[in-house]
Amino acid sequence: MTLDDFLYDLPEAQVAQHPPQTRTASRLLTLDGATGEFADRQFTDFPSLLKPGDCLVFNDTRVIPARLFGQKDSGGQVEVMVERLLDSQRAKVQVRASKALKLGRRIEFGDGLALLVLGRDEAGFYEVARADGGALAELLQQIGHIPLPPYITRADEKIDAERYQTVYARQPGAVAAPTAGLHFDAAMLAGLREAGIEQTFVTLHVGAGTFQPVRTERIEDHRMHAEYLEVTPATCELIARTRAAGGRVVAVGTTSVRALESAAADGELAPYHGDTRLFITPGSPFRVVDALLTNFHMPGSTLLMLVAAFAGHQPVMSAYRHAVTAGYRFFSYGDAMWLTPAPGVRER
Numbered sequence: 001m002t003l004d005d006f007l008y009d010l011p012e013a014q015v016a017q018h019p020p021q022t023r024t025a026s027r028l029l030t031l032d033g034a035t036g037e038f039a040d041r042q043f044t045d046f047p048s049l050l051k052p053g054d055c056l057v058f059n060d061t062r063v064i065p066a067r068l069f070g071q072k073d074s075g076g077q078v079e080v081m082v083e084r085l086l087d088s089q090r091a092k093v094q095v096r097a098s099k100a101l102k103l104g105r106r107i108e109f110g111d112g113l114a115l116l117v118l119g120r121d122e123a124g125f126y127e128v129a130r131a132d133g134g135a136l137a138e139l140l141q142q143i144g145h146i147p148l149p150p151y152i153t154r155a156d157e158k159i160d161a162e163r164y165q166t167v168y169a170r171q172p173g174a175v176a177a178p179t180a181g182l183h184f185d186a187a188m189l190a191g192l193r194e195a196g197i198e199q200t201f202v203t204l205h206v207g208a209g210t211f212q213p214v215r216t217e218r219i220e221d222h223r224m225h226a227e228y229l230e231v232t233p234a235t236c237e238l239i240a241r242t243r244a245a246g247g248r249v250v251a252v253g254t255t256s257v258r259a260l261e262s263a264a265a266d267g268e269l270a271p272y273h274g275d276t277r278l279f280i281t282p283g284s285p286f287r288v289v290d291a292l293l294t295n296f297h298m299p300g301s302t303l304l305m306l307v308a309a310f311a312g313h314q315p316v317m318s319a320y321r322h323a324v325t326a327g328y329r330f331f332s333y334g335d336a337m338w339l340t341p342a343p344g345v346r347e348r
Contacts, residue, residue, distance in 0.1 A: 015331055059201070180254075
């Protein structure tokens with residue numbers, strides 16, 4: 001398939017610039033992958049789509065304040081965007097500056113805080129470390145900004161520190177939120193537990209590469225960025241029990257899908273920790289996920305390709321065109337979508 005197969009027209013006014021008034025106030029478009037039928041609902045209807053014994057799989061990554069504004073030691077403004085933390089002192093970052101930074105240069109932030117440029121890779125990412133040898137996470141907490149996605153055109157505000165974060169976020173390391181989870185509040189999670197819906201967690205630290213466009217005409221020529229994930233033995237065991245009892249594995253977000261399917265790449269779900277470059281496109285097998293809750297994704301994005309792989313290309317693109325016409329809000333702070341698999345997609 002080609003990139004053009006995943007493009008659609010979206011009015012700029014439908015790109016959500018702020019979160020809804022409350023987390024659960026979004027709309028919900030449901031798509032039956034078996035029939036292609038879709039329906040307009042509210043996110044508060046989500047629990048009615050589940051049944052006792054189903055298992056929700058959430059991504060518990062926590063967004064770090066990954067955007068920094070400083071200046072070169074020679075003068076000149078610099079914007080730094082952390083792509084991923086490498087260890088307690090080093091990170092891979094994108095840098096926006098008037099000129100490329102050389103090895104050994106410093107990026108100053110005032111009050112003695114600085115990053116030291118250690119190198120640059122072939123993809124243009126810099127490796128930096130805190131110049132004084134301190135913990136990089138502490139520097140980010142002191143001066144970092146919430147890394148809102150590029151399609152949110154305003155500066156980050158106080159509300160984003162809370163709302164661009166799931167209520168269950170606990171593993172720091174993401175530079176973009178797993179946005180399907182933003183719709184849940186504590187009351188809904190508690191109600192789901194009381195209704196017999198199992199809940200478990202994976203960790204996938206979303207990188208800024210998630211916003212990088214596909215630039216190849218043939219989608220199979222695209223090379224995915226790497227992201228770190230962890231799937232624990234406890235999660236694997238709960239999923240096995242869920243399946244044995246006839247329940248469904250419901251991924252909350254495309255990052256949960258990528259984590260689970262990466263951990264099952266050898267055919268069976270097994271504990272896993274490490275990087276993944278898994279690129280899920282139409283024709284890819286799904287070995288774990290039975291249903292998916294997600295947000296709406298950018299035209300031509302790898303995330304839209306994953307969704308189309310799961311519920312069928314034509315049904316998904318038809319549903320997206322309906323969502324545009326029906327005035328849904330798109331992307332990170334936008335509305336949600338529930339999908340079940342197209343025939344033959346789910347391996348058992």
